[in-house]
Amino acid sequence: MFNDLNPSNWDVDWSIVAYDLALSTIVLVVAVILSYFAYRVVFALVNRLTRMSDNHVDDLLIDRVRSPIKWSFIAIGVTIAAQVDQTLGLLWEPLAQFLRPALLGWIAFNIVRAFTAGLEAKMEVHEDPVAMRSRKTRIAVLSRVATFAIIVITVGLMLFAIPSVRSIGTTMLASAGLAALAIGAAAQPALKSLISGLQIALTEPMRIGDLVKVDGEVGRVEQMKMSFVTVRTWDERVLIVPTSRFLDESFENWSRSNEELTGPVFLHLDPATSVAPIREEFERYVKAHSLFDGRNLGMLMTESYPESIEMRLSMSAKTIGELWQLRCDTREHMLDWMREHAPDALIRHRLEVPGGHPKAGEAAAP
Structure with missing residues (x-):
């Protein structure tokens, strides 16, 4: 045998x-x-x-x-x-x-x-920059969602080819209710970010390329990930803001429908200033400026104090960048013009003593 x-x-x-x-x-x-x-x-x-x-x-x-x-x-x-x-x-x-x-x-x-x-x-x-930013945002967010789903499904199918993993998956299906609760509790931040990204892509409170103000900082939306949004400021810093932050808290979007904005320039002048010549020069200069779009133009006295008055010079431009340049040019021009043509309009802290003071004369005598 x-x-x-x-x-x-x-x-x-x-x-x-x-x-x-x-x-x-x-x-x-x-x-x-x-x-x-x-x-x-x-x-x-x-x-x-x-x-x-x-x-x-x-x-x-x-x-x-x-x-x-x-x-x-x-x-x-x-x-x-x-x-x-x-x-x-x-x-x-x-x-x-x-x-x-x-x-x-x-x-x-x-x-x-x-x-x-x-x-x-x-x-x-595309000719319309607002529509272009809208489409770009939807494409970016939805493509990332599709990519994430493809990767998860592919890895899952590859893992289920392993017999031991398949048996574990079959066992987990028997307690699918408890597993769903546990996974939902553990993945709450990730699911919240995913839902926030989809909601932003569909409702469009902001888009890639929009100029927003968040946490007191102004910058362009550069990237929109599923969990965070990057905002680049004018000095090239990058703000990393959680995606859910834009839905849970308020923020400013300066280019929501278009980039046409009206911006102010504030001048603080002497109360004895004659306002009419300054208004005339302001309107003349802005109307002749190449960046002015002709929509809004005005000069108003918004505040009056014992030692100064506040003048708000408002103007408009087609884009936010052009408006910023127009405001800077107007501010510089108006100060130069007042130094030359209306020096009394500039505020000076001075002490006037009519006829002098008797003690001052005594102190000056030998």
Whole structure:
């Protein structure tokens, strides 16, 4: 009964093994070559069709998915060959369980990137800057949401190819209610940021490129991530603001509908100042300025104090940058003009002693 334990009975016919491996290798090589040939034929036809179209999005899409589609063709060819060759099937099937979801995720990821690039390229020639910022914000946020979902689903499918992970997942499904509560409690900040990002993309309280004022700082919205927003100030600092902050608290958006704004310049003058000449010079200068858009122009006395009066000089421009430059030019010009033509309008802290003081004369006498 110990004859089966004789090592001589364990001998393997290596010639048969070598033959099987050689045959599997030939089948594999033929499958790869035929798959690559099929890929070249299909893409040659697709390229001919895309050249007939004037739309650049399909060109971007083809360029992006070319690599994953090529490897998908090869994977499909090897899978078909593995159905014919049993040895190849034993080697290929465990690996294919990971490659299939990875290739599908790669294709979906590149499709999202291609459509994003195509929409952004098409958007660059848009005439309305407000509509362009609106579309750019929606594209950025929604593409990140789609990318995040593709990555999560792809990794999940790859992990479920592992038997131990699949059994754990089946066990967790039995207690899905408790698991959902636990995951929801643990991922509350991430879910809040995700929902905030989607809400901002849909309701558009701000967009990429908008000029906003938050925490007393003014800057342009540079990037909108799912968890935070970057705002670049005029001195090139970058503010990192949580996305939910823009929904939970108030902030100023200076370019919500357009960039046409009215800005003030404040002058503090002597109460004895004659206002009419200053108003006339202000209106003359601003009307002649190349950055003034002709919408709003006015000079009002907004405050009156015992030692000064406050004059508000308001003007408007087409863009926020032009308005800032117009205000700076107007402020500088008006001060220069008053120093030359109305020096009494400038505030001076002085002490007037009519006729002198008797003690002052006594102190000056020898």
